[in-house]
Amino acid sequence: MGEAIVITSGKGGVGKTTTSANIGTALALMEKKVCLIDTDIGLRNLDVIMGLENRIIYDIVDVIQERCKLKQALIKDKRFDHLSLLPAAQTSDKSAVTTEGMKKIISELKQEYDYIIIDCPAGIEQGFQNAVAGADKAIVVTTPEKSSVRDADRIIGLLEKEDMESPKLVINRIRNHMMKNGDMIEIDDIVQILSIDLVGIVIDDDEVIKASNTGEPVAFRPNSKASIAYRNIARRILGENVPLQSLEDKKGMIQKMKQFLGMRA
Amino acid sequence: MLDKKQLITIKGTREGLSLFIDDSCSFDDAMEDLNEKIIASRPKNDEPIVSVKVKLGNRFLYEAQKDQLREIISEINRFTIHSFESNVIHREEALAWKEDSEIKAVNRIVRSGQVLEVKGDLLLIGDVNPGGKVVSTGNIYIMGSLYGIAHAGSDGDLSTFIAASFMKPSQLRIADYISRAPDYESDGVYMECGLIDEVQDKIIIDRLQVLSHKRKEISGFERRMQNG
Numbered sequence: 130m131g132e133a134i135v136i137t138s139g140k141g142g143v144g145k146t147t148t149s150a151n152i153g154t155a156l157a158l159m160e161k162k163v164c165l166i167d168t169d170i171g172l173r174n175l176d177v178i179m180g181l182e183n184r185i186i187y188d189i190v191d192v193i194q195e196r197c198k199l200k201q202a203l204i205k206d207k208r209f210d211h212l213s214l215l216p217a218a219q220t221s222d223k224s225a226v227t228t229e230g231m232k233k234i235i236s237e238l239k240q241e242y243d244y245i246i247i248d249c250p251a252g253i254e255q256g257f258q259n260a261v262a263g264a265d266k267a268i269v270v271t272t273p274e275k276s277s278v279r280d281a282d283r284i285i286g287l288l289e290k291e292d293m294e295s296p297k298l299v300i301n302r303i304r305n306h307m308m309k310n311g312d313m314i315e316i317d318d319i320v321q322i323l324s325i326d327l328v329g330i331v332i333d334d335d336e337v338i339k340a341s342n343t344g345e346p347v348a349f350r351p352n353s354k355a356s357i358a359y360r361n362i363a364r365r366i367l368g369e370n371v372p373l374q375s376l377e378d379k380k381g382m383i384q385k386m387k388q389f390l391g392m393r394a
Numbered sequence: 395m396l397d398k399k400q401l402i403t404i405k406g407t408r409e410g411l412s413l414f415i416d417d418s419c420s421f422d423d424a425m426e427d428l429n430e431k432i433i434a435s436r437p438k439n440d441e442p443i444v445s446v447k448v449k450l451g452n453r454f455l456y457e458a459q460k461d462q463l464r465e466i467i468s469e470i471n472r473f474t475i476h477s478f479e480s481n482v483i484h485r486e487e488a489l490a491w492k493e494d495s496e497i498k499a500v501n502r503i504v505r506s507g508q509v510l511e512v513k514g515d516l517l518l519i520g521d522v523n524p525g526g527k528v529v530s531t532g533n534i535y536i537m538g539s540l541y542g543i544a545h546a547g548s549d550g551d552l553s554t555f556i557a558a559s560f561m562k563p564s565q566l567r568i569a570d571y572i573s574r575a576p577d578y579e580s581d582g583v584y585m586e587c588g589l590i591d592e593v594q595d596k597i598i599i600d601r602l603q604v605l606s607h608k609r610k611e612i613s614g615f616e617r618r619m620q621n622g
Contacts, residue, residue: 279524282506282523282524283506283507289505322523322541324503
């Protein structure tokens with residue numbers, strides 16, 4: 130029996146889809162059977178980031194409206210056999226999906242897959258309700274910005290009403306130099322305000338955008354900082370105890386080296 | 395009927411007349427007796443109107459019955475009712491009273507977009523995050539950080555206050571007074587309280603210690619008892 134995890138944030142543009150794609154990929158890299166679901170009906174992106182756009186024949190609305198079987202709509206990833214994507218519809222609107230329909234799809238997928246990663250649309254309306262409906266766990270993505278932390282807080286409040294365990298937090302797009310200067314909200318302050326468990330921090334890395342544009346999630350790249358961060362998140366989801374500071378420590382090391390060599394840190 | 399107990403007793407005191415109604419007889423019997431008594435002791439037309447305290451003992455009166463009493467005592471005869479005094483109050487009234495004067499302890503985080511509303515005093519163990527709001531008819535005590543909005547005395551009680559372990563609120567509201575955070579970036583304060591300052595006619599934030607002399611009747615219950 131698999132586990133369904135919804136990736137949500139409230140605010141748009143904080144990296145829900147990127148996080149979904151990379152956590153999914155990272156879990157697949159660890160030999161888990163993973164299915165990604167895009168629930169952003171009308172504005173689908175997950176297929177583009179995964180580089181699977183041109184393979185779409187059926188989508189989630191076709192499954193819910195019984196125009197096809199669930200198996201037919203699932204797209205196998207070109208890199209792994211055990212990673213699949215259930216794409217969102219581009220032409221329908223959000224009302225085409227119901228919470229019951231979502232629950233049914235997810236419970237069916239849980240028989241087959243170890244992890245079902247649900248990419249949630251921005252906002253707190255029907256699309257959010259649908260994405261959350263069948264999930265067992267939630268990961269809230271935020272960036273170190275006031276507005277995004279505020280929305281994350283609102284979302285956590287809404288998730289607490291759902292029948293699921295306390296959500297976990299991913300802080301995305303951290304710019305180390307800004308945080309050092311005090312121009313960004315500190316990680317500790319974000320965790321203190323939201324008071325939920327931190328499951329990972331991801332540096333704002335140019336590689337992420339480059340990778341998205343080529344349709345290869347950054348988690349495939351062995352050495353980028355963001356890739357390591359996403360893989361660490363996946364390991365924590367699997368229950369491994371990976372120190373949270375690993376990312377910062379690494380950065381610290383590099384900076385120490387730079388300082389040692391007399392370069393500007 | 396001859397050795398009938400006195401159902402109505404009228405006594406003169408310094409503040410005026412006290413009218414005792416026996417609490418073991420039926421209301422109708424008492425009214426009958428009252429009618430006879432009151433006509434006998436009715437003041438003459440040229441005498442001033444006398445105020446009467448009606449003491450009911452362990453009797454509960456409905457509003458309709460009070461109206462009946464008012465009619466007999468003050469409208470037909472030349473008395474005016476100062477007050478009704480009864481040892482008993484209605485259960486619902488008592489519960490409402492209790493609710494208004496209780497301290498409600500709540501253990502949660504009030505997050506953005508959430509509103510926590512209580513009657514009486516609020517003791518919140520947890521934070522009020524930015525965008526969150528707590529409202530109470532009495533005082534608000536927060537064991538945690540207040541970043542959002544707190545509204546004390548929402549029924550208009552000016553003597554209420556807001557105390558918090560740490561506060562950097564976006565707004566403090568007490569009764570119909572509102573104060574907001576300054577436009578410049580400021581640090582929060584630890585162990586302080588917000589209350590209305592009568593001299594400045596606005597909400598001020600001060601150390602918790604000032605409460606001991608500015609708000610002596612800190613408990614909602616005592617406050618209610620004194621206000622009657």
